[in-house]
Structure formats: structure tokens, C-alpha cells
Amino acid sequence: MVTEILARIQFAFTIAFHYIYPPLSIGLGLILVIMEGMYLKTGNKIYEQMTRFWIKIFALIFGIGVATGIIMEFEFGTNWATYSKYVGDIFGSALAAEGIFAFALESGFLGILLFGWNRVSSKVHFLSTLMVFLGSMFSAVWIVVANSWQQTPAGFHIVGEGMNTRAEITDFWAMVFNPSSVERLIHVWIGAFLAGAFLVLSVNAYYILKNKYLEIAKPSFKIALVVATIFSLAQLLAGDKSAEGVAKNQPAKLAAMEAHYDSSAVADMYLLGWVNNTKQKATGIKIPGGLTFLLHQDFKTPITGLNAFKPDERPTQVNAIFQMYHIMIAIGITLIALTLYASWQWKRGKLFDKRWLMVVFAWAVFLPQIANQAGWFTAEMGRQPWVVYGLLKTSDALSRTVSANQIIFSLILFTLVYITLFILFLYLLNKKIKYGPVDYGTKETIEQGSIRDNPLLTH
Amino acid sequence: METFLGIDYNFWWFLVFGAVISGYAILDGFDLGAGALHLFLKKETSRRIALNAIGPVWDGNEVWLVIGGGALFAGFPVAYAAIFSGFYIPFMVFMIGLIWRAVSIEFRSKEPGLKWRLIWDFIYSFACIVIALSLGLMLGNVALGLPLNEQHEFIGNWLSFFNPFSIMVAITTLALFMLHGAIYLAMKTEKRLYTKLTILAKNFTVFFVVSFGITTLYTLLYIPHLSDKIRSNPVYFTLPLIMFLAIANIPRQLNKGKYRYAFISSSVTIASLLAMVALEVFPNLLYATNDIKNSITITNGASSLKTMKTLLLIAAIGTPLVGIYTSFVFWTFKGKVKLDEMSY
Numbered sequence: 001m002v003t004e005i006l007a008r009i010q011f012a013f014t015i016a017f018h019y020i021y022p023p024l025s026i027g028l029g030l031i032l033v034i035m036e037g038m039y040l041k042t043g044n045k046i047y048e049q050m051t052r053f054w055i056k057i058f059a060l061i062f063g064i065g066v067a068t069g070i071i072m073e074f075e076f077g078t079n080w081a082t083y084s085k086y087v088g089d090i091f092g093s094a095l096a097a098e099g100i101f102a103f104a105l106e107s108g109f110l111g112i113l114l115f116g117w118n119r120v121s122s123k124v125h126f127l128s129t130l131m132v133f134l135g136s137m138f139s140a141v142w143i144v145v146a147n148s149w150q151q152t153p154a155g156f157h158i159v160g161e162g163m164n165t166r167a168e169i170t171d172f173w174a175m176v177f178n179p180s181s182v183e184r185l186i187h188v189w190i191g192a193f194l195a196g197a198f199l200v201l202s203v204n205a206y207y208i209l210k211n212k213y214l215e216i217a218k219p220s221f222k223i224a225l226v227v228a229t230i231f232s233l234a235q236l237l238a239g240d241k242s243a244e245g246v247a248k249n250q251p252a253k254l255a256a257m258e259a260h261y262d263s264s265a266v267a268d269m270y271l272l273g274w275v276n277n278t279k280q281k282a283t284g285i286k287i288p289g290g291l292t293f294l295l296h297q298d299f300k301t302p303i304t305g306l307n308a309f310k311p312d313e314r315p316t317q318v319n320a321i322f323q324m325y326h327i328m329i330a331i332g333i334t335l336i337a338l339t340l341y342a343s344w345q346w347k348r349g350k351l352f353d354k355r356w357l358m359v360v361f362a363w364a365v366f367l368p369q370i371a372n373q374a375g376w377f378t379a380e381m382g383r384q385p386w387v388v389y390g391l392l393k394t395s396d397a398l399s400r401t402v403s404a405n406q407i408i409f410s411l412i413l414f415t416l417v418y419i420t421l422f423i424l425f426l427y428l429l430n431k432k433i434k435y436g437p438v439d440y441g442t443k444e445t446i447e448q449g450s451i452r453d454n455p456l457l458t459h
Numbered sequence: 460m461e462t463f464l465g466i467d468y469n470f471w472w473f474l475v476f477g478a479v480i481s482g483y484a485i486l487d488g489f490d491l492g493a494g495a496l497h498l499f500l501k502k503e504t505s506r507r508i509a510l511n512a513i514g515p516v517w518d519g520n521e522v523w524l525v526i527g528g529g530a531l532f533a534g535f536p537v538a539y540a541a542i543f544s545g546f547y548i549p550f551m552v553f554m555i556g557l558i559w560r561a562v563s564i565e566f567r568s569k570e571p572g573l574k575w576r577l578i579w580d581f582i583y584s585f586a587c588i589v590i591a592l593s594l595g596l597m598l599g600n601v602a603l604g605l606p607l608n609e610q611h612e613f614i615g616n617w618l619s620f621f622n623p624f625s626i627m628v629a630i631t632t633l634a635l636f637m638l639h640g641a642i643y644l645a646m647k648t649e650k651r652l653y654t655k656l657t658i659l660a661k662n663f664t665v666f667f668v669v670s671f672g673i674t675t676l677y678t679l680l681y682i683p684h685l686s687d688k689i690r691s692n693p694v695y696f697t698l699p700l701i702m703f704l705a706i707a708n709i710p711r712q713l714n715k716g717k718y719r720y721a722f723i724s725s726s727v728t729i730a731s732l733l734a735m736v737a738l739e740v741f742p743n744l745l746y747a748t749n750d751i752k753n754s755i756t757i758t759n760g761a762s763s764l765k766t767m768k769t770l771l772l773i774a775a776i777g778t779p780l781v782g783i784y785t786s787f788v789f790w791t792f793k794g795k796v797k798l799d800e801m802s803y
Contacts, residue, residue, distance in 0.1 A: 059565065060565060060569075063561055063562055063564075063565035064561075064562060064565075066518060066521070066561055067557065067558040067561035067562055068558065070521070070524070070525060070554065070557055070558075071554050071558070073525055073528045073529065073532075074528055074543055074550065074554060076532070076539075076543075077528075077532070077539050077540055077542065077543025077544060078543045078544055078547050078550060078551070079544070081540035081541070081543070081544040081612070082540070084532065084536055084539055084540040084543075085536050085537055085540045087536075088532055088533065088535075088536020088537075088539060088540070088762060089533075089536065089762040089763050089766045090766075091532070092529065092531075092532035092533025092534070092536055092539070092762065092766075093533045093766055093769055093770060093773070095528070095529040095532055095533065096526065096529035096530050096532070096533040096534075096770060096773060097529075097773050097777075098529065099522065099525045099526035099528070099529040099530075100526050100529075100773060100774065100777035100778070100780075100781060101773075101777055101780075103522045103525050103526070104519070104522050104526065104777070104780070104781040104784070104785075105780075105784065107518040107519040107521070107522045108519045108522075108781070108784040108785055108787075108788050109784065109788070110518055110519070111514070111515030111516055111518070111519060111788050111791075111792065112515070112788060112791055114514075114515065115511075115514055115515045115792070115802065116515070116791055116792075117799075118799050119791055119792065120791055131784075159763075163610045164610075166536075168762075168763040168765070168766070169763060169765050169766050169769070170765065172765075172769050399540070399544035399547075400610075400612055401544050401545065401547075401612045401613050401614065402544050402547050406547050406548060409548070409551075410547070410548075410551045413551060413555060414555075417555055417558060417559075421558070421562060424562070424566060428566065428569045428570075431569065431570075432569070
């Protein structure tokens, strides 16, 4: 029991920390492709300047993403050995495909993206940027496929018994296109685009507020605003599609998301509220019958509630799931309102006149990040007590040879390392932003700079 | 047992996995070696050149580890589960090392200050040494085997990983990576730094040959069964032969100043060393020291035939692609390192 809780805390902590970075890499990758594409098309130095500035920030984010990502691949083996044996036939294939098709592409061309500016033609450099972006998109494909298989297993059969039970693949493409893969992948991609776009919006809003680098900050802001507006709206459709899928495939999760217990009743939709799981009751502001309407377009069809499931086969952290889900929804709506309002102001030619709007954008960088995290917590907590839905319980998936003490040791280690990393990340990001998208200058000035700052160079 | 070109699928995947791990050891081996010897370079410019020599490629090299992990997980999930849960503590240390290696390269150049850079130089070099040592330690223990229960789960104590043989393998791994890294850096540098690296490469050759010799001697005297397989068939003797020729060729090419050939020789040394371990262990992936019946083999530890076929197809499509863009990247950054405004 203790080992299970510790192993779950460790996994949640390491994956949540990791997941700050990949969405930023994907989203920033898209923005870089657009910026560099504009440079290639127009030859305008402004676009070159902004591309090079964001490449520097991309490098920092990508670096931490890689460092914390490797941990994830091996954590299945270290902490979840029984799970690894159970799903290796299926989950492993997706991870292997991710490594060879996505990471190799991404990391290979990253070298050219970061250091190739003076070594290859601008077309080849643009191609490298595109490949890094595609690589990050592909890695999302395989990891979401693997996770979706855990939510909605397909294309497999069960062999063996007792400790040797495992899932074996019968149809590779049915596994890849399992019932929830596509809709969840699109949902994740768009979440990533928003994370990247809002980082660019935030930094440029800050420059505009400080009245600095305006000739670069304003066009950068507009590029990111276009991306943010399109994908905030698209996320509404993708999210709705995703919820529909959950209703069909994982009714217990959906019931937990809206705290719906009674299967004979219509289901409400809450705007906000609080769930008392022992009294099986939610209080808050709601649209009566809202969830029923969303799924069936009427106000009378009953929806499967949590009580339709055995107590040990349904999630227990109902309030947490409920809150996470509603935080995500609230942020989604806020992002739509914010981007539509800003786009309207742009059309009126007054985008940069409203100081308060820039202040909001400067802080809004946290919103997509929180929504991404909250969405994943909803998905993963809502699947409990299963690690593979309907097949393998989380409590049966552990490494039986690893003791609680060992997990505590590594958990403390990871906590210390990740806190340090996060502080350094914020420090360096802040410094880069303060330094600004200025001319990177010639080799000579850089070297003179280093000699000035570093006496070791002179002898 | 279904076969492809006369070889059964599990064995094919064993070969693929071995190739990926060798690829990782050769490619990330020079990055780690360059990192381990980083503090031997005293000047700031030298350190920057050394970092930029691996700068554009180290991340791509590390991906081979990710592919190897995926290959083991997918093809031999039982071994994946046993090895990583069994080596829990050393593997956590290894991974923390990887984190610090990655971020110290990235962080170091972000501040011009002397103290900042010195701190990161230490963290970077220390992380690389820890990574090399823990890799070697785990390799040594895989060669020896571990006590496993009937469900193929590790039942020993992690302190037993620190046995003399595995510690020697760990030191030998570090020495080989440092030699390999020095040769790589020598290829990428010129003038005084180049001269310095040629001297370092020669010293590391001595370091490697001595530690390798002691390990071999120890193995032959105290763990003779580790060379049973090689004695069983004279054809297998070609493997140590190739390795010794490759090792002997390293100082020869170093003296001639032909660093590319020396680099090929150190790469062959790494690959043949791993091939020897694989040959001794085969057909086990993890040998059970308490009861041979509990060993994880390429048969009882493998995924289904369907998955093996899918994996081979994935590898057949993926490998040429990876080959093409890896060569493209190495080709783009060929020649001596030149620092510019995008450099670390």
C-alpha cells in the first residue's frame, strides 16, 4: 500500500514536471516554423531576429524536456515492473516507434537548428526547423497512442495466467487507432500549441509594456495571437469530441468528472462546485441536465452514474477529478474570450493601446500550462483504480522487488534535482527575456565580451 | 519456431538490440569521454571548443539510449522489467547523471561569469564520470548474472552490485570512454589544444590498457566460467582477436597522427567488448545465479511473434532514415570546431 502510494506520487511528480516542457517545445516549434517561414518568404531581418531569439529559448526548454523525458521511459521498468511485463508487447512497440521515428528525427535536426545558422543555407535551416517540429509532433503521436491504449485497450488478447498474465498484440493498427487515440491526440496537440503561443504572447506583451524592442515585439505578438485564437477555438471542438469519447468508452470517468452518482437520473453540468464523496453529493452552480443535453441533445435521457460500478472498480478521488476537469474547462473558455477580444481590438487597430490587456497576456502564460496539467490529471485519475482500463489494476502493476525505502530515496533525489532545475530554468529564462531579441553581433564582439567577463581567457 | 532468413525472430531482435546498445556506447561514449576529461582542459576557450565539438551531436547520440530502452521494453519486456527494477539504485543514479549532463551543457554557456562556468564544468564532468561508471557497473553485473526468483524478479541486495569484477568493468568503461572521447576531440581541434589532446589520448591509452588487462586477468583467474563460451568453439576466438588488434592499433594510429583511424579502432574496441559480453551471456538476457531455470532468455523473456515482426519492420523502416539524417548532421558539422555567436 505504501509502496503503491509512493510509486504513484513519484510517477505523478516526474511526469507532471516533465510535461511543462514538451508542450512548450511543440508549440514553440510551430511558432518557429511560422517565423522562419516568414523570414524565408520576405527576407525581412525582423523575422530573422525573432526566429533567432526564440531558438535560444527553445534550446533551454528542449534541453530540460529531454533530460526529464529519459527518466519517464525507464520509470516503467524501475517502479512498474509488473505493468511493464503485462503491456510490454504493446506499450513497448509504441515507445520503440517513438524513439526511432520521432526522437531521432527531432534530436538529429536539433543540432542544425541550434548551431547550423552559419553552416547551412537558409532553406536547409528552415527544413531542419520543420523536422524538429515534426519530430516533436510524432513523439506526441506515439506517447498518446500508448496512453490511449491504457484508456481504451484494443487489438490485443490476454495470454498466460497469474503472475505471467500479459496482453499480446493481435492487430497493430487496431492498437494504434484504438477508440480514443485520434481525439485525444488532437486535444493534446492543440493544448501544446496554446502553451507555446501563450509563452510568445507573454514575453512580447512584457516588452510592449516596458516599451522595448517594439519593432520585433509587435509582429511577434501578432503571429502568436493568430495561432492562439485559432487553436483556442479549435480546442473547444476537440475537447467536446474528447468528452464524447470518454462518455462512450469510460463512463465511470465521465461520471466522476461531473460528480454524477445516480444512473437513473439525468446528469447536470457544473460551472463550479464541490463534491462530498461520502454523501455522494455535489454542490455548486450548475445547468440542470446539462451533461445529458450535451450528450443526447435532450433533457431526459439518464446517464450512467458512479453507482453503476462496483466500489473497487470506480475512481474514489471524485472531488479531485471534478475540480481538475472544471479548472481545465474554465481556462479553455477564458482563453477563447481573451484571444477573441484581442483579435477584435487588433481589427480595430487598438491592440497595443490597452495596457491592461498586455498585463493580462503577460500573466496568461500560466493558463494553458495549468489547463494541460489539469486535463492530464483528469484523464489519469479518472481511469483509476485501473492502470489499463478494465484489465490491470494500478495496485497490481508495481515492481514487487522495489521497497518503499528505495522509492523514498529516489523520490527525494528527484524532488531536490527538479526543484533546482526549475529554479535554474526560471532564472535563465528570465535572463534571456531581459536580454531581449537584440542583435547577436559578430564573433569578435562575443569573444571580447567573454574575455572581459572571464579572466581565464587571457592566459 | 518461425524464422526470417533462417534466423528466428527473437535472435534477430537480440542482434538489433545489441547493435543499438553498441551504437549508443560508441556515439554517446565519445560525448561522455569528452565530458569526463573536461577538467583536464584548463583554458576557457579550450573548454568551449570541447563542448561545441559535441554540442550539435550529443543529443542525437543520447537518443540511441532511448531507442535501446524502447527496443528492450518492446522485444524483451521481462528483461526490461527485471533489469530496471533490479538495478533500481544504480539506475536512478545513472539517470540523475544524465539529467545533469544534459542541463549543464545547456546552462553553462548562458552566463559569462567565471564562477558560474566553473561550477557547471565540475557538475558536467562529474556527471559524465558517474554515468560511465554506473553503465560499466551494470554491464559487469549483467555479465555475472543476478539472483532471480521464479517470476524472474531480482531477489538480491543492491550492495552486491559493488563486487570486484563489476567495479573493474566500471573503471575500464570509464577509461575506454575517456580514450574514445580524447580521440574524438583531437579530430575536432587544432593547434595547441590538439597537441594537448594527443598527449591526453596517449595517457588514456595506458589507463585503459592497464585497467582492461587487470580485469581480463582477474576474470581468467577467478571467474573462469565467463570465458567458457569462447573456449567452446575456435571460431569465437576471432572476437577477442579483433578486439586486441583494434586496441593495439589505437597507439599506432595515434603516433602517426591519424585520428580518424584511431577513432574507428576505439569504436571497434567498444563494439567487440560488448559483443563478447553478449556472446558469453547468450542465450540468456539475464543469467540467474541462484537457479539457472530462473534465467531470462531470449525465448522466455520475449514478446509475441506478432510484435517481433512488427518491431523488425519498424527497425527496417526507421534505421535507414536515422542513418540518413545522422550522417547529414555529422557531415554538416564536419571538420574542426569554429566558435560563432550561436555556440555554447
